Amino acid sequence: MVYYLGMKKMELIAPCHFGLEAVLKKEIIDLGYDITEVSDGRITFAGDADAVCRANIGLRTAERILIKVGSFHAESFEELYQGVKELPWEEFIPERGKFWVKKASSVKSKLFSPSDIQSITKKAIVEKLKLSYHTDWFKEDAESYPIRVFLMKDEVTVALDTTGDSLHKRGYRKLESKAPIAENLAAALIKLTPWNGSRILVDPFCGSGTIPIEAAMMAANIAPGMNRNFTAESWTHLITPQNWKDVREEAQDEIITDIDVDIQGYDLDPEMVEIARINARKAGVEKMIHFQTRDIADLSHRKKYGFIITNPPYGERIGDKDILPKLYRTIGERYKSLDAWSMYLITGYEQAEKYIGKKADKNRKIYNGMIKTYFYQFMGPKPPRRSE
Incomplete structure (x- = not known):
């Protein structure tokens, strides 16, 4: 199990187009951050709160910036549920925070149904936050905390999406052609x-x-991200x-x-x-x-x-x-x-x-x-x- 390391040091994940990992890797290094993992369509790097801001505002080739909450092995929905529930969600999501699993993806894993992965992940987070905040009901009327789940060969990675609309949306392209390049x-x-x-x-x-x-x-x-919000x-x-x-x-x-x-x-x-x-x-x-x-x-x-x-x-x-x-x-x-x-x-x-x-x-x-x-x-x- 890999846990959240505290706000002074985090693992950040930057997805990108398949085939362009080396370009994004160089960008992140040029920003001054250490790469911890390179995989298909994703670069993971170490950073702090400033790194979240710099990466969102400054990276030209990334799709979004995620804060890695944790990772674990899961071959059954019970293992997925328990793995998600063990993560320290209270350190990220306030009691009134609005949270949902925005996207789930699975490659070469025994668990492959995105909708089931999403619902079980959400249920596990709710149960963990019930214990943390000593409540049975959440208003979810405050800030938004979209969550993304990736499964690769039965290894689960759970992350918070800091970006919102994809980073390719710089804010300048209000008008576009029928098939624009991102x-x-x-x-x-x-x-x-x-x-x-x-x-x-x-x-x-x-x-x-x-x-x-x-x-x-x-x-x-x-x-590229100077004129937009996150x-x-x-x-x-x-x-x-x-x-x-x-x-x-x-x-x-x-x-x-x-x-x-x-x-x-x-x-x-x-x-x-x-x-x-x-x-x-x-x-x-x-x-x-x-x-x-x-x-x-x-x-x-x-x-x-x-x-x-x-x-x-x-x-x-x-x-x-x-x-x-x-x-x-x-x-x-x-x-x-x-x-x-x-x-x-x-x-x-x-x-x-x-x-x-x-x-x-x-x-x-x-x-x-x-x-x-x-x-x-x-x-x-x-x-x-x-x-x-």
């Missing part, structure tokens, strides 16, 4: 490339502008308002205001281009991105050593796979015409390399929700170093 996935894709603010970046299928906006926020060092902000007995205030002020101080970048977003639909501009304005990066209505067939650039980072159509979005061969052939032709550029594209289209006419230097499998996609990486030459 903000945290877009950020992860950019982080998988060598791009930095000194190099040109073009997204020729920008849709509502997510990839260019995330790139601009990175270049300006704008923390469930744990009401947990004042665990994390003080001052913790949140200090981390937000710290993030504000680290923004780079004087920056010159060349980031461009194109889309065939003028309405989408306008939506992208509105979203960029909300994100505070509208002056850093040039959006325009342009067909992929018209893609050209006179400068060398640029980057294409994009999420082109692949049938799921447009519902017509017949046009994909021509589209990807055009992508390949336009890329070939660019001088010493690199191209990175995520797609679920299995024939992408065939019609682009070039084998990718690297190919990474990434799950975009339930859709298996590939991140094709065509790496151009590095620019020569500037002389002293």
